[in-house]
Each structure stands twice: as C-alpha cells, then as structure tokens.
Amino acid sequence: MNIPFLDHWRKRPEPEPSPLVAAYDRDPEGVAELLAECELLRARVEAAGVELDDTPRSLEALDQLPPRWRDDPEELPWFGNDAGLYLGTVIVRTVPGARWQVWPNGGPVVVLESGREIPVVAYGLExxxxxxxxxxxxxxEAAER
Incomplete structure (x- = not known):
C-alpha cells in the first residue's frame, strides 16, 4: 500500500550541527579560549577567596568550597556547566595530548591521547x-598514564 504522506512523516530530518561545532572546525584554539572563560564560576569563587589559575591545585580548592551555589536552583546548572568547562580547561592545559572535541550536538568533551573521552560538563553538573x-x-584519573 502506497500512502505518499506517510513517506514524509517517516523521514526524520537530520539534526543540524550546533554552531559551536562549526566554530570549532574553523578555530579550535578560539573555541578553547571561549570554553575557558567560565565567568560565573570565576566570579563566585573569587568572592570566596579562591583563585582559578588553571592548575590541578585550583581544582582541589574548588572541591573544598562550601556548596553555597546549591542555594540558587536557577544558577546551579550554569555553575555546574562552568565547573565542567573549567575542569576540561585544566585537563587540556596540563595533561599532555589532551584536547577539546565538540560533539555534533554541541556538547564539548575532552579527548585524552589514549582516545578516551571525558564528559567534563556532565561531571561538573554532577x-x-x-x-x-x-x-x-x-x-x-585523566592525568594517569
């Protein structure tokens, strides 16, 4: 049975790639700098006296902060997103062979030299x-060889 409108209904259009994917393809270093900004995170932890200097030591300092960001449910996901991007920035800048990769849906991950992908934004949110x-x-774990 041939019903023409069903053919169109069954065909699902391919999702368009995120603008971040296109930007990453053109300028990976520029996108890496953009991902490293983490403005909300930097502002909140600076107020708590923690300096984010893109080192593993600053990640330890973040882990020790009282979680006051949980008091604002609207800010919480943005804060977690920034925490994940900051984690990724530290890994990319200090672990040899680590680099950013942007998934077609626009989600940034860190890829280690071994090929292992680290979903840093998901870790930051959690x-x-x-x-x-x-x-x-x-x-x-990312720095282990």
Missing amino acids: WAMTGAPELSQVYA
Whole structure:
C-alpha cells in the first residue's frame, strides 16, 4: 500500500550541527579560549577567596568550597556547566595530548591521547549538585598514564 504522506512523516530530518561545532572546525584554539572563560564560576569563587589559575591545585580548592551555589536552583546548572568547562580547561592545559572535541550536538568533551573521552560538563553538573565526583579526582584519573 502506497500512502505518499506517510513517506514524509517517516523521514526524520537530520539534526543540524550546533554552531559551536562549526566554530570549532574553523578555530579550535578560539573555541578553547571561549570554553575557558567560565565567568560565573570565576566570579563566585573569587568572592570566596579562591583563585582559578588553571592548575590541578585550583581544582582541589574548588572541591573544598562550601556548596553555597546549591542555594540558587536557577544558577546551579550554569555553575555546574562552568565547573565542567573549567575542569576540561585544566585537563587540556596540563595533561599532555589532551584536547577539546565538540560533539555534533554541541556538547564539548575532552579527548585524552589514549582516545578516551571525558564528559567534563556532565561531571561538573554532577559535582555542583552532589559534590561527587570531586573535580580533582576526575583530573587525577585523566592525568594517569
């Protein structure tokens, strides 16, 4: 049985790639700098006296902060997103062979030299909401050889 409108209904259009994917393809270093900004995270932790200097030591300091960001449910996901991007930035800048990769849906991940992908944003969100896994622990696992 041939019903023409069903053919169109069954065909699902391919999702268009995120603008971040196109930007990453053109300028990976520029996108890496953009991902490293983490403005909300930097502003909140600076007020708590923690300096984010893109080192593993700063991840340990973040893990020790009282989770006051959980008091604002609207800010919590943005804070967690920034925490994940900061985690990724530290890994990319300090672990040899680590680099950013942007999935077609626009989600950034860190790819290690071994090919292992680390979903840093997911880890950052989980850390912001529950405190686990600790950011310094995720870094330590990524830095292992």
